[in-house]
Structures are given as structure tokens and as C-alpha cells.
Amino acid sequence: MINLPIKGSGAYRVSAFRTHGYRTRRMAIDNGIPLITDIKCAKLFVEALRLVKGPPLMHPQVDCLTSHQVVRLPGLIDVHVHMREPGACHKETWTSGTLAALAGGITCVLAMPNTNPPCVGNAEFNTVNDLAESQAYCDYALYLGATANNSDKLAELAPTAAGLKMYLNETFAALKLDNVTDWIKHFNTFPRDRMIVCHAERQTLAAVIGVAAITNRPVHFCHVSNAEEIGIICEAKRNGLAVTCEVAPHHLLLTKDDVPEQLRAVKPPLGTAEDVQALWDNLKSIDCFATDHAPHTLEEKETSGPPGFPGVEVMLPLLLTEVAKKRLTMEDLIERLYTNPKRIFGLPDQPNTYVEVDLSEEWTIPTDGGFSKAKWTPFAGRKVSGRVRRVVIRGEEAFIDGQVLVKPGFGRNIRMEPTPRRTQRLPSIGGDSDAFQMEGPYKSVMRELAYRRGSGALLAPLKPISARTPAAYMPPRKTDSPPTSVPPW
């Protein structure tokens, strides 16, 4: 076994007891498996194999076995999160929220403006951006909030913003716009290279399509949640209107009966089984998955019942589980968490940014809610297949096996030029990321998936975790060669 300990916080963590790598090496020693943990030794070994000329004396089925299915995904984008800062740091901060995102395989979040004060003008934008800039663990951009009288000043701020958010139904915080003529004003004024996104349920959604038709511009709908809404959107798309939409995992995976009553409140509300089915039936019309990560503490939920669920940390495992169940394909997932968000919102590349997930790892979502200060999740206790192993942002290993390797403020506002202090780069680890960079994350994973599907490896039924031998973490490209063929060394 060749197992090279990777660099953690400044030193090689040969003896970081909690890592899979440590446990794997320990297991090799305990079971008498030959082990190389040093890069120089490994290079010498590979050179020796090369000199052998021809296959080495080993049985691939026995000597090169992994039960892990690690794939590399592009850095995922969550176009809908609430970071609660400023105004409600007891339930989330830019630190805790972006940590949770990172742990969930999300490398860029677009944050909503219903903070306190809300992000509805220049001063508030700077306040929020300063907080984000100093704390964020992943990249981000900030939405501006529409009010009855800020259409002119928002037009100026647009270039540095994620887009414009319009609250058109009752929700948390007070940014609701009632008068349709105000909507039209914003639709006419906000620059056309930035997207307008709307919280608009049922008839309100149709009303926004009306305003989009009147003003002849595209619009994106947040958290589409029921049969009626997805039905409208399907019809609109079928007739060539420029509408896009996102669906939150909780609307795709939970009905109102699945969550205890005192925790159930969310806007839009959880639907019926028919609503959930309608979303799945019309997956083609869903452009993005987005969490609507809206943390409230458990105490708040149980007393005043504010609407919203945390979500960034568990979205990817939940959706990977649907991939495992064949309700989704991996392409579906990547389109809705990377390709489409990037296209719809005109987001720049995050160079050399990707996420490695272990498709085969089955685990149960814990009740503690992870990094978010919400400290709960409506998905607690749910068994999922797939876990985020490694997140690399702009060449930096930001997260690996539950450990965060970058500092607060590492994340950047993707709409703004990096400030000087941010141009310092840590050296990237190994040659791996450079090779990756050459073909781009999406192409890479697609090629791999295409191969795997051919061999049936990706979607093969997973063995229960207890029955498996722990194996070394292997980057996905190493598994490209068919398992029955002779390894290249």
C-alpha cells in the first residue's frame, strides 16, 4: 500500500489519529500489509516497477481493492443562503454559515439580503461585505434587496452584487413588496446582466412571469415548492419564456408530515406527497438545487416558530443519496449545483476548485446540525449515501475529512477584485491539482462517470459499510483503469 499522509495545518499529519489515512495506515501495519508512506520511497518503488517491464507479480483483485467510490465534482454553488449577519448572529454568522457550506461541498454561496439592517443600499452592502470578507470560509456574493424606493440606487450597486432579490410573499424579515408597479420599476431598472430572483409562490409566481413578460427580461424563481408552481414553470418554459427556478432539498425530500409540527415552519411551506412527486416528475424544469439555508435555533423554532431550515451542510449528501437511488443522475446534480447556477447568474470561474465525495460511504445525519449555529436539521436521523471528503478552493485544500484547513476570511466576494491581502497564496499540494486544472472539473468528472456507468461501477449497489475493509483514500483518477486490468505500476 502506498499511502502518503497529506499536509494539514502546516505539517504532515502522519499521526493525526482521527483521519481515515491514519486509520488505514494503522490497519495496514496491524494486518501485515506492505506500506509506503514516504513520497521518495514511493517514487523509487514506482521506478522499480517500471524497470520490471511487464506486469508485476500481483493479483489486482486482491492487492488493489477499494470499496470507496470517490468522485470529484466541480466546486458547488448554492444560490440561496441566509447568513443572518448582521442582525442575528446567535443563529448564524458568516463564519459558522460558510463553514457549514464548506463542509457540505459548497464552494460559493449567494447570500440573501434580509439581514438586519437589510442589504438594500450602499452602506448596508458595505457593512455586510465587510463582515463576510473577514469571516467567509468559502467564496460568496451578496444579493441586494428590492424596496419600494431603491430601484435607482440598486442599479448602481448591481455590478458588485449577486443579483436582486424581491420578496413578494410573506416571509422572515420585512422586505415584502406589495405593489406590482414597484416590481415593474425594478424589472425595468436593474441591469440586465444581473439576475432578478423572486420569492413568489403560486399566483405570485404567475404575476412575476407577467411582469417579466411586460418588461421582457428573464427571472429566476426561488424555492419552487409545489405542483402548481412547477406546473406554471413547465408551461412557461415550454412556451419559450425566459424563466429559471431552483428547488430546495427539503421541498424535494420532505412532506409536511415528515417534520414535527413545532419545527415544520418554512416559507414556502412543505408540500404534500403530490407536490413532492410533481417536483420529481418535472426535474427537467428545475434549473438549480439551492438550500434556502435559513437557520433558526431550536429554541426559537420551538417557541415562536420562525420559518426556515438550515441546509448547506447536508444538501450534497442528501442529493448523492438520490443519485444512489437512481432518482437523479450525477449529471443532473452537477448541472443543478454548478453548470446552471454559473450560467444563470453569470458567475466567474473559481479556478482549480473542486469537491471530492465518497459515494460509497453511508452514514446517518446527526441531530447536532453540524457547523451551523442552528444546531439542528430537519433531516436528522436520515440515512444518506455519500460524504464530502475534500474541498479544494482556488488550489487550497480548504476542507478534508471534517477538518477545516483554511482561515476565516479565506472566502472571496466573486463579484469584486481581490483585495491585496488576499493575493497571498499558499503553495498548492502535489501535482494533482495542476493535472486536474488542465481539463476542468466538470469534464473530468463527466469522463469518469461515463466510464463508470459503462462498467456499472458507479451505480452498483453499495455494500453495507460494516462489511467493507477500510481502504486508502484514492483520488478518483486512479480508479479510472478497469479494476480487472493490470495497474500501471
Next chain:
Amino acid sequence: MINLPIKGSGAYRVSAFRTHGYRTRRMAIDNGIPLITDIKCAKLFVEALRLVKGPPLMHPQVDCLTSHQVVRLPGLIDVHVHMREPGACHKETWTSGTLAALAGGITCVLAMPNTNPPCVGNAEFNTVNDLAESQAYCDYALYLGATANNSDKLAELAPTAAGLKMYLNETFAALKLDNVTDWIKHFNTFPRDRMIVCHAERQTLAAVIGVAAITNRPVHFCHVSNAEEIGIICEAKRNGLAVTCEVAPHHLLLTKDDVPEQLRAVKPPLGTAEDVQALWDNLKSIDCFATDHAPHTLEEKETSGPPGFPGVEVMLPLLLTEVAKKRLTMEDLIERLYTNPKRIFGLPDQPNTYVEVDLSEEWTIPTDGGFSKAKWTPFAGRKVSGRVRRVVIRGEEAFIDGQVLVKPGFGRNIRMEPTPRRTQRLPSIGGDSDAFQMEGPYKSVMRELAYRRGSGALLAPLKPISARTPAAYMPPRKTDSPPTSVPPW
């Protein structure tokens, strides 16, 4: 003075004491003015004038004076009335409602389907049509009502219907459609040569524009009532969307403070002064005036307060008053009560049909509510300028000076072939209507108006009625010649 008594119910009413004609003739005798009341004498007199060769010996200013300004309008169309039959005959029937319309100068009404039972299928349509056919005093057509599951059968009924009515906000009776996907179904299914009209307020109106954009078909909005709605419609029209709308006189002329609280209920509600002003400011975007004639008895209004006002009998005088005040032109009025309704709803001609109104008559709207069984009006006590003198439908004098000269069932469903009993025609009176027929009602009145505007006669300030000498009723074409020129005889 030549004053020829006209035929009433079968006999020349030389001594019908209540008519203006009678009073005029009496006045002539009382004041020693030469009078001819017989057609043969009049012809001899005209022949004699012809033999004189050259102007007769008279001073036109003195000898040919009228303080009446009678103009002929095309038969007016009210695209929005509720006849309450079947189901609520205590507050209106086809008899009382169409009588009120006739007295209001309306020769065709389009009746809404929220009766009891509602007009939502073939059987109900036949029920309503039988009632209408046997009672109507003016022509009519019937709207079909959309429900969640009748889109297919309505498509078949469409050719005989006025159009499709969709109730999308709370109103009187239970035809409200909540689910936008049901709206889309009707928009996709209802034949494109029939109009869909919607009760859709504020955001719901924008939602309907969305559905119209999705399904790419025109839509007409009922009773637009406030600044927000007319604002949306202006923007939609400015951007070329196929939307049309109507405004009710009560929304154009009353604010919520103008009607006592217990009578005030109407859907949509009366607006503020700003709403009223916005409607006037955007007159260009208002395609039709329509009464939304929705009678309830005074007792009902004062107890349970159902929403709705009667309106057919007073709309024209109210709007003529606005013409007198120069807030409207006569062209504005005719476009919105004849040209546009005909075009928007694809209504057939009513041949030889017109209304003569006396622009100069000032009167006060009485409290009794006229022919409608509602027996009240929110406009009671309002001073108006202009009164309907004569209504001719298909060559028949149907109404003259408050008297109804046709029988119940005279009115026809304009969307259906006349049944045999309806092909009997009474001989038309005099040569006048034939001459009129040659150039069509609209052209005739437009030519007249163009002339009058040139001379300033039409819009000249009216003298108080008490200061005027009662004068003979004169058909408008007789006043075509400039008052200062020598009359042709």
C-alpha cells in the same frame, strides 16, 4: 314649428301628456307660435317653401332656435352586467335588467355567468338563454364561467357565448379558480376567436398577464379599479402585450368616501382619490367602459352587504356629464362603449341600431334606481347632463322618452341565429332610419361631432335648464347646418 307626433304603442300619441313633444306643442299653442303637427301639412309647407325660391322671410336666430343638443350615438354595448336570473329574481330578472339597460341607451349587454346555477355547462347555458330569450328588451350574449374541470366542454360551447369569464379573486357567488394551472388549462383550450375576461385584481391581474404570456393569447380585464392595476396595464400595453380592459363608472366617478358605509361594498372596492385620478390620467389605456351592473336590493345591502352596484341605466348620462365637463370627448365615449367592445369581443353589427341623447338636458339621478329591481343607485342625487331620448334597435323604436315600445323577448342573443318568431319585423318609422343606415351610426355621429367641435357648439357651456325655452325634439342631422346660415327651406 313643425312637430310630428311619433308613433307610440300602435297609435300616434298626439295627446300623450307626459312627452316632451306634447309639452312642446302645448307651449307653441300657449305662446302663439305657428305649429304644424301633421305630416301631410308639413310636406305641403316644405313644397311651398321650395316654390318661394330663395330664403324665406325669417330670421334663423329667432325663428329656428333650439336649446336642445340631440346627438345620435351608435347602439351602446355594456360588456359586463349581472342579470341575477336564474337564482336571484328578487333583485333582477332579464326583464328588469334589460329594461334598465335600454333606458340607459344600451342596446346590447354581455351577461356574466355567476347565476344560480352558474352558467358553466351546456344545460345551464340553455337554461339561462331560454330565460333571456323570452324576456330581454335589448340584445345580449352570455358568458361562460370557468371551473376547475370544465375547460373541455366550454370549448364546445364557445361559439354561442360572449366569451369566457374567470373569477380569480373573491367576489359574489362561488366560481373562484385558485390554481394557476387551471387557468392555464382554460387559456390553452378556449377557442381563440372568443375573448377570455378575468376578474383579477392587483397581483392577480399581473398573474393573468403571466398566464396570457405563457399561453400567448389576448386577455381582457374586468373593472380595473386602482392606480396599481391601470399602471400594470399601461406598462403591458406599452410593451405590446395583447391586454385590454374595462373600467366601471363607479370606479371612475366615486371614491370610497362618496358612498355610505353600509352601501359601499363592491368588488373590486372603490378606490382612493389617487386611484380615481390614475384612471383618468390613463384614459388612453382604458379600452371599454362597462357597468359591472350588479344589483342587490337596498335591504340586502343594508343587512349582509353583498358587493355590487346597479349601473346600466345611469352610465351613459354619467359619462355624458364628463363629456360636458370636458374630461372626456364624445369620441372617447363612443370608442369605449361601441367601437372597442365590438372589436375586442368580435360582436356582430346590430343593424340600424342607435341611441339619441339630449346633451343639454340636466337632471338629477333619482333615488328610486329606475327600472332595475335593485331600486337604488350609489349615484342618487347626482346632477347629470344628458339624457337618453330614443333607442332604436334593428329599426324598431324600442324606447322613447322613458317609454318602452317593444315587448319582452324583443332582444336577441347576438351569437345565435334568430329563431323564426323573431324574424317578424314591425315596419320602421319614417324615412329617417333608412337615411341613417346608409352611412352607419358611428360615421354619422363622428361627422356631426367634427362639425360641432369646429363651431364650438357641442362643448359650449350649457345654460341652466330653467332658463331655456322648451324646444321641439330635433333629430341631430337637422342641426348640421351652421346655426347662422340660412336654413335649406
